[in-house]
Amino acid sequence: MTHARISLHLVLLLLFCCSSWTHAAVLVSIKPIHSLVAGIMQGVEDPQLLLSGGQSPHRYTLKPSDARNIQQADLIIWIGPEMESFLPRILTASERPNIALLDLLKSENKASHNHDHEDHAGRDPHLWLDPLLAKRVVQLIADRLSLLDPKHRGSFEKNALTLQQRLDRLHQELESRLAPVRTTPYIAFHDAYGYLEARYRLNSVGTVILDPERLSGARHIRDLQQKIRHTGVGCIFTEPQFEPRLVESLIEDTATRNAELDPLGSDLPAGPDAYFQLMRRVANQLVQCLANK
Numbered sequence: 001m002t003h004a005r006i007s008l009h010l011v012l013l014l015l016f017c018c019s020s021w022t023h024a025a026v027l028v029s030i031k032p033i034h035s036l037v038a039g040i041m042q043g044v045e046d047p048q049l050l051l052s053g054g055q056s057p058h059r060y061t062l063k064p065s066d067a068r069n070i071q072q073a074d075l076i077i078w079i080g081p082e083m084e085s086f087l088p089r090i091l092t093a094s095e096r097p098n099i100a101l102l103d104l105l106k107s108e109n110k111a112s113h114n115h116d117h118e119d120h121a122g123r124d125p126h127l128w129l130d131p132l133l134a135k136r137v138v139q140l141i142a143d144r145l146s147l148l149d150p151k152h153r154g155s156f157e158k159n160a161l162t163l164q165q166r167l168d169r170l171h172q173e174l175e176s177r178l179a180p181v182r183t184t185p186y187i188a189f190h191d192a193y194g195y196l197e198a199r200y201r202l203n204s205v206g207t208v209i210l211d212p213e214r215l216s217g218a219r220h221i222r223d224l225q226q227k228i229r230h231t232g233v234g235c236i237f238t239e240p241q242f243e244p245r246l247v248e249s250l251i252e253d254t255a256t257r258n259a260e261l262d263p264l265g266s267d268l269p270a271g272p273d274a275y276f277q278l279m280r281r282v283a284n285q286l287v288q289c290l291a292n293k
């Protein structure tokens with residue numbers, strides 16, 4: 001065999017071997033969104049998760065390994081600077097393609113003159129907590145992935161459809177699960193549940209902290225104590241990403257109960273089911289504490 005033939009074989013071999021793994025490397029910031037992306041990409045490739053531990057994205061600082069992962073990604077999917085305030089600088093510096101879901105939803109709303117979500121929530125970044133909004137997010141991401149990796153468009157579209165049907169069923173389930181506790185007042189830990197509360201018409205009367213990046217001031221704490229004493233607050237929720245001591249002192253000598261509510265599914269195994277597990281658990285945590293009244 002001549003050298004020319006050998007190198008031709010080598011080229012063909014490389015083309016063959018490598019064309020099967022030239023999938024897009026997709027990096028997703030937080031677990032709930034990662035779970036939806038994993039559902040869309042099922043059977044094609046697993047997306048990577050940036051915040052894989054129990055950290056709050058509101059207080060996260062990047063590690064050198066995160067910077068490396070960002071540098072190697074073909075697409076980074078995140079919520080927006082209101083959620084991952086640690087990301088914009090490095091995204092600009094890395095010049096890697098990225099999708100900020102809040103911007104994507106906003107431009108879609110503009111295009112379709114659908115001001116629904118913009119109006120009630122402004123830039124509440126916890127958009128995954130409404131399964132019907134998650135359906136739209138799934139569609140937007142599937143469309144972007146199809147542009148990035150057109151060879152797998154068929155799989156992305158089929159998976160997105162299955163996922164949207166699953167989200168419809170989840171919505172039905174949450175609707176009937178949450179109906180009995182709709183009117184009971186409660187205080188959430190941080191302002192994360194606007195989408196959930198609007199979708200299921202829940203009765204939130206405040207949050208323990210006003211800003212997840214800062215400590216609550218004395219006046220806000222006095223306001224909370226007033227509310228707890230005078231509005232029959234059934235439950236105050238803690239979150240695993242935050243220190244619960246403030247909640248414990250707030251409910252001392254009152255009839256108000258406390259329980260944990262986890263909007264991120266910190267301890268759940270990442271993957272296509274994580275989203276559904278976390279949403280069902282949020283509903284159960286709400287119902288268990290509020291129905292007890």
Ligand SMILES: [Zn+2]
Pocket residue numbers: 058126190191192212
């Ligand atoms: Zn939050």
